[in-house]
Every structure is written in C-alpha cells, then in structure tokens.
Amino acid sequence: MMREAYTFTKKSQINVVFNQKPQKTPPVHFPIEERLAHEPLEKLEHKLDRLVGMDQVKLMVRELYAWLYVYRKRQEVQLKVKKQSFHMLFKGNPGTGKTTVARLLSDLFHEMEILPKGQLIEAERADLVGEYIGQTAQKTRDLVKRALGGVLFIDEAYSLSRGGEKDFGKEAIDTLVKQMEDHKDEFVLILAGYSDEMDEFLGMNPGLPSRFPIIMSFPDYSGVELLDIAKQMLDDREYTMTVEAQKKFLRLLQRKVQAQEPHFSNGRFVRNAVEKMIRQQAVRLVRENSFDRDALMTIRVCDLMVDDSDHPIISQMGEGE
Template sequence: MVGLDAEDILEKAKVLSDEKFSEVFFECPFTLGFILKIDKALKEQGYSIDGDVTLTEYIVYLFQVIGLFMVYADEEDVFGKDKYVKNYIKEMREYASKKNAKYKKRLDDGISMDIANDYSDAKPLKNSEAKKDSSKCGITKGLKLKGTEDEEEKKEEDPRTLEELMEELNSLIGLESVKLEINNLIHLQELNRIRVERGMVSLPVSNHLVFYGNPGTGKTTVARLLSKIYCKIGILSKGHMVEVDRSGLVAGYVGQTAIKTSEAIQSAMGGILFIDEAYTLCSNSENDYGREAIDTLLKAMEDNRDDFIVIVAGYPDLMMDFIKSNPGLESRFNKYILFEDYTNDELIEIFKVVCKKNGYVLEKEVEDEVKKLFAEMYTDRPDNFANGREVRNYFEKVVTNQANRLYGKENITNEELAQITKEDLKVN
C-alpha cells in the first residue's frame, strides 16, 4: 500500500471491522484450521505484517488480506492447489455478494481512496505482479506474533537425501512387516504426487496412522523417519515430528484443554503429531477433559488434510478400544500398522549394534554368554515386554558394572575401556 506501514494497515483493518466488515466474513463459519492455512499460504509467498501484534489483531489482518485478494487478486497464484482454501474463499465471495451489494465500495473506502482509484476497473492482480509492486496488495514482510518464533526459520531441513533416509528405514533391525507397509505407503504417496502434477485425479489416501505394539518396538523411530521422508517427497512442508502424550494435550481446567491441544497441533503443522499412549485421552469420567482434546484434534485433522499428519500409538488391545470409542476416530484412522515383538536373534543384534555404536567390543565368549542371557529373557518375557527398550536398559546396567569394575584402577588402557567381560554381564 502506498504510504501505509504495518500499523496503518491494522488501523484500517479495525475500521473495516467497525464498519461491519465482519458482516461479510465473520458470520461465515470459519475455523482455526482455515486461519492457519491462510497464514501458511501467505508466508510461503513471502507475505506477512511487520511488527509484534496480538493474535486477535492478526486474525483481523488476515481477513483484511483475504478481502484484498478477493477484490484485486487471483488467489490461484497465492493459495496454489489448496482446494479447501480456494473453495472457502469462493464461498465467502458468494456470501459477500448476496449479503452486501456495496461490499467492494466499502472495502475500497475503508482501505484508501487512492488505492480505490487505482483499481477503479477492479482489474485482477496476479500474485507475480503483486510481488513486483507491493504497493498494490498492502502486504508486508516480517511477521512475528508475540510470544512465538518463526517456525520456518527455526526448523532446518534434514541434510540426508531421500535415498539415505529410505536406506536407514530399510536397515532397521527386524520390523519386516512394518517396513513393507511403510514402503507401500511411500510408493503410493509418490505415485499420487506424480498424478496430481500431471493433472490427473488424486487418489483418496488417508495419511493418519495407528501404530500399535508393545513398547520398544520402534514406533517412534519409524514415525520420525516417515516425517522426514514425506518431507522429501513433498507430502509435508517441514518434516519434523512433535511427540506428545496425554499431559501434552490435556489441561486441568475447563476450556484450557482445547487451547493446549491447539498449541500442540500448531507446533506440528507441516509435520507429524505423534501421540503416545493415545488411549489415555479416552475416559468414562464426565469430568475428564481428554474428550475435549480428541474433539479438537479431529477438527484439526479435518481442516488440515494437506500438511498435517497424526499418528496415534500404544498397546494393541488398548489402541483398538480407543479407536472404536469415537466414530470420528474410526473414520479418520483407517490404516493400522502392527509392530511385533523382536525375536531373540533380533534383540541380540540390537545389543551388538548398541555396543558397537558406543565403542564397546564383545569377545566371542562374551557374545555367546549374551545369547544365553537373552534367550532366557525372551522366554520369560511378560506380555508388555519392552523389547528394544529392555535391551538399552540392560546395556546401561552392563556398562555400569564395567565402570564399577574399573573404578580406582590405575593406568586403564583403551582396550580395557572398550572391553565388556562376562563378569559385566551379570545384572539383576
């Protein structure tokens, strides 16, 4: 905008609101998910407002921007292939024309008579042109909301290639059925992306997943790799993973759970929200706020289908009960991946990898002893056996025994520091 800075834009937005600008927009049923999509689309185009503003001010500003694009711009260039956003804007445009025939004149007057005169013919402005002449769109750069950080700046892209990430996934010990399922998902997503690029019909693929299995079976590791792989093939924009449990979503007072859950959702936008032991959100108590978290989550999943994935994880039986407890969960989670317990040989292999990674050497007789101990551990394992976690816990006890054995000894050699003996393997 000519001669207008960020503060002026906010003031004009407030004027529009005072003059029942909200009659055009705010009576339409909009959602937090829609606001976040608009915000994301504008930031990707390099547009935002300078200075610290409150969230309320920024929402008003976003609708100011939408109004400008509705009158002057071709939102196709701004919002790309996001059908949800474009359909929403189309719906608002139709609503505006029915609700207020003088909408355009009021918008022009509220912004600037000079700008209105410049666009007296209401000629559509392409986004590429807007970038060349920012005075025609009234959008500036450098938004930072109070109390937040710029997520785009904070998150760095994983330096590994797609091939390297796939190799890491496929080289994980065990999990053969899991790796097959994940590879199938990746191949389907990649093929779907190619179809869309070539103007073909997009396949109806649900990205949300249920990971079920005992602890320590690699659920978190696979989810984290999947987020990075999906980023590489263009399914997710950031490729990070936010891991939470009930305590990260549920608050102790009425109304706070929705806010807390929304914050977790927002932090995971562009990546994966991984909810461990998700069934703890479901309770029969009327005073439990877990259901509020579920409702907020379901709404976000519906509103942000293109750049937000939820993976819920936990014990097999409990996860099935959790999904069946809510029709909304059943409709949104239709892909289940079972993480089976590791076999005895796989547990031994994990122990050897952990040892090697930390610079420890297992002599032949020590390795044979490890196999015997793990065979007993595997045979006597409980139903909720911790698998890889159990191996890591055992490793920590072994190296603690080694430290106690070497403590106080003078002139310890490098070989002694790297060596694990049969005596070290004796743990309770």
C-alpha cells in the same frame, strides 16, 4: 490374470515380476535426473537398513514411498489423483521402534514434499489434557498448531480414554478429531500404544476409525533381534562384547522373550541393559587399573549386570570366561 509383485533393491530400483519370484538382474544405471529423483528412497533405505527386524513395517514404508512417487508422477502428467489421508495408528509394546519409524516417516514426508516442514512433535496425555474446563481444548489446538507442516506423534494415546466421566481426555479426543477435519492435509497425526488398548481407544469417538487409513503393527523382537540391537548400540559407542558375553546375554534375552511378560519393554530393556554393562565395565576397569584400548572397548561376561534382581548374570549362569 497375471499378478504384479514389487520388490525394492538397495539401489532404488523397483522390479516388476510376473508370476514368479524376483530374479537377480544386472545393475541398472539410471540417468542422473532419475538418480536424483530417487534420492529420498536412497536415504530411506539407509535408515531402514539400520532397523533390526520389523519386516512388515519396512515393507509398508517402502510401499508408502512408491505410492507417493507414483502419485507425484500422475500429477505431472495431469492424471486424476485423489487426496490421501496419512494419519496412522501404531500398535505394539514399548521399545518396538514406533517412535523411530514416526521420525523416519516425518523425514520421508518432508523429502517427498507432502509436508512443508517435516518436524516431529512428540506428545503424551499431559500435553493435551488440562485441569480445568476449557483448558483441554486450547492445549490440544495449540499442540496441533505446532505440528502443522509436520507430524504429531502421540504415544500411549489410549490414556486419553481413561479417567471416568469427569475426565477431560474425551474432550481432547473430540478436539483432535475436529482439528483433523479443520487442518486436513496440513499435518499427519500418528497415535501409538498397546494393541488391545488402542482398539478400545478407537471406540471412544465414532469418527476415529475412518480417519486412520494406515495401521502398522510392531511385534515384539525375538531374542536374536534384541541381541542385534544391543550389539548395534554398543558399536555406536565403540564397545564390543566377547563371544561368551554375547552367548550368555542371548540366553537372558531368550528367557525374557519366552516369559511373555505383558508389555515387555523390548528395546528399552536392551538399552538399560547396555548402559548397566558399560557402568559395570567401568567399575571393573578402575578396580583392575586396566586402560589399554582393547580393555576400554571390551564388555566381558562379568560386566553383564542386567537381570531383574540387579545381580550379575554370572551369579546364575557361571562366569565361563
């Protein structure tokens, strides 16, 4: 039996290949109406290209687009279509792109006319759990009401299951489950958190696991990927790192990754590091009274004050520049 393999090109094509690796093909020129039909994929590809790593997540997002597109085509020719739940679980450490992907998906669902508004409502435990009896259920219902027509993203959702017997977190979970049933197809709920903790969380309510058909795992970034994220952040701010600074920053990042610290903050660590670099560079420029365009843009080794002890990396590695 022949197996079909689907690959997506950056020009919104879907290649179907039988029992072999996808081959390069000449560009296909879609008619105008077909190009317009795939405009959501063009936008999606542009956003995915900006994301570093996350290959499996990107693949799943592309598969989701293809399913939504075919679903709509089946509706157009009056074929049977089964209503699909799009509630999701995101598992991974902080700073691995979960919120970014949630925002991307809310835009995609809006573009594909699955959600009429497409807004992303971000929430955490304090937005759902009240201090008094009866307050939690009302807060949770109000939050869902704000999210109708869009996506409700609850980070660190496992925190709802912690607090003991007298805690109102379980009431919030039970209310969420009921709201998912009462407002089926009216919003998408995405729960996010650490992998192990999210597995424990699912055991809090017997109705939870079956309500999340889509589970995405967000692995930690490698040292090279973290460096790429840093370079992207700096480029967005019109800064650039010298080659020597990149090498030494990469060495720090690789040490952090190899240390396998529990709940390492990944992209958040890099963002904080980049902000420190920029502040340290500003101090150096004022001291040197050097403000030409090249100096204002360049991050040097001596600007890498980003290690845990808040001392310059060069104190440990040697400046070398």
